[in-house]
Amino acid sequence: MNQDKSPTDSHFKKNIDSRSHEDFVTPSILLFLDNLLVSAGGWIYWLIISKIVTASEIGLAITVCSLVILVTSIAHLGIEYPLLKKSLVPGSRILGTSL
Numbered sequence: 001m002n003q004d005k006s007p008t009d010s011h012f013k014k015n016i017d018s019r020s021h022e023d024f025v026t027p028s029i030l031l032f033l034d035n036l037l038v039s040a041g042g043w044i045y046w047l048i049i050s051k052i053v054t055a056s057e058i059g060l061a062i063t064v065c066s067l068v069i070l071v072t073s074i075a076h077l078g079i080e081y082p083l084l085k086k087s088l089v090p091g092s093r094i095l096g097t098s099l
Contacts, residue, residue: 049061
């Protein structure tokens with residue numbers, strides 16, 4: 001390796017250091033707050049529902065919700081990467097199709 005010549009990606013570290021903190025932390029905090037809000041809302045929902053309906057109805061509702069989540073998780077398994085790959089093609093309408 002030539003010691004006189006700097007590596008070709010030396011400007012890469014400068015670009016990472018300039019905004020990497022803001023680009024990573026802010027969306028992470030928003031995602032955390034979103035998850036916290038959804039979890040608290042779900043907890044309050046089931047707390048209120050438990051006062052209104054019987055335990056067997058709650059069990060049936062949770063079974064149906066869990067089954068729906070399982071089926072959609074299996075159906076979406078591995079679909080994100082092909083969508084991202086197709087969306088990089090110029091003129092691709094995959095984003096509109098997926099929505």
